[in-house]
Amino acid sequence: MRLSGSETASATNGYWSGAIPEVITGVATDTRDFESGQVFLALRGPSFDGHAFASTVAEQAQALIGDHQGVSLWAGLDNSKLEVGDTLQALGDIAHAWRIHLSATTIIAISGSYGKTSLRSMLETGFAAMGFKVAATRANFNNLVGVPQTLLRIPVDADIAVVECGISECGEMARLAAMVQPDIAVLTGITAAHSEGLGRLSGVVREKALLLDSLNDGGWCALGQDVAALMRENHIAVPEQALAVDDAHDDNSYETEVVRWQLDDCELTLAYQGQYHHVTLALPARHWAENFAFTASIMLRFLHDRECLYTLPDVANALAGWQPLAGRMHRCEGKNGMLVLDDSYNANPVSMQAAIDTLRALPGNRIAILGDMAELGEVSESAHAGLDINGLNCVYLIGRQMQVLAEKHAEARWFSTTEEALSVLTNASFVVGDTVLVKASRSMALETVVTLLCSGEVANAL
DSSP states (O other): OOOHHHHHHHHHOOOOEEEOOOBOEEEEEOOGOTTOOOOOOEEEEEEGGOOOOOGGTTTSSSEEEEEEEGGGGTTTSSEEEESSSHHHHHHHHHHHHHHHOOOTTEEEEEEEOOOOOHHHHHHHHHOOOTTEEEOOOOOOOSSHHHHHHHHHHHOTSSEEEEEOOSSSSSHHHHHHHHHHSSSSEOOOOOOOOOOOHTTHHHHHHHHGGGGGOOOOOOOOOEEETTHHHHHTTTTTTOTOOOOEGGOOOOOTTTOSSOEEEETTTTTTEETTEEEEEEEEOOEEEEEHHHHHHHHHHHHHHHHHTTTOOOHHHHHHHHHTTOOOOTTTEEEEEEEGOOOOEOSSOOOOOHHHHHHHHHHHTTEEEEEEEEEOOSSGGGHHHHHHHHHTTTSSSSSEEETTTTHHHHHHHHTSEEEOOOOOHHHHHHHOOOOOOEEEEEEGGGGGGGHHHHHHHHHHHOOOOO
């Protein structure tokens, strides 16, 4: 980023005390990873107040940003100070001010109940392989704190920026969408995930769809499987220029903009306007195949809009180097030569079932270690009970929510906590030919199970 002090004050409706910085090149909100020369912006939370920590970085900080109450605590600090009404809002305002400078960068915003990170990493891989300079969300920086930080790290010469937008409460998407102001908005798929905070499936649909309301002039959206149908069911207009999987013509249509796909074991066949291409996936994962085709569709639309003469094979070959990120169906070699599928980063009903189905399609002894799916609200019991775990050789279920599924399957082993499961799994014997899937919501900390299966260590795991 590169904003003047005056621009920053204008964007936030704040006012400076002390010298106004000529140029601000970085804003940090955490003293633990603060870099000298940055501006420190103090956030407030239910159990912390960043203003109280400003003194630890004051000597290295170019300036400080705080609210009225916080700035009053800094009277003894010599730094220039920008006083704003609300520091979280100010962070977003500063990020949007920088986003306006990124006129040469195509901003792709991604939301949805599942598949955001996989799609983001596929787009990043594919576009980078084709020679574009790509910036993208890192780790889980996809909320009201993380999205601004992602925007502020986008260099002015980036060709494309891929920004994840995750929400769990009403009102968050409107703020994120206005902040990002995307050129392309993508909704991967929508389920009742986070319905606890968003109000049933209809509430999730309405909130997610707000991402489309802040599209830049001339922008367009891409809608994954069933998204357009859900929008229409909830009386939300689907934009005329939408690239919607639901609205694709029949499989043999030459005109459709959507890449069609078929998966046979690990062999993926793609079809697009009379072109065909074959790709070999590392796993027989239908959700990977769906994401691969959806990503290719988005890339081809982007390239064709710019009159770039790329074909389906060009795009598919660019995507061929994609690898899943850690915690998202990542293949790991476990003890005694077993295969561990680490999908421990997060879970919702759609992604959980997709992972189980992938495991079921593999040869050998198939073992699932599954934990609770969080933030499902009133549909939690039915969502857990409705999981299909038939056809697996062994199933371990962890957490209070998973108890309802265990009651339906007497052969499954149930544990109330991750700690209980770890104590049993420490002595479990897995061998070559065994494939173990580990999946749950982040709150279950099942990465500790992955660590145990791969290294045999549980010390300091929880």
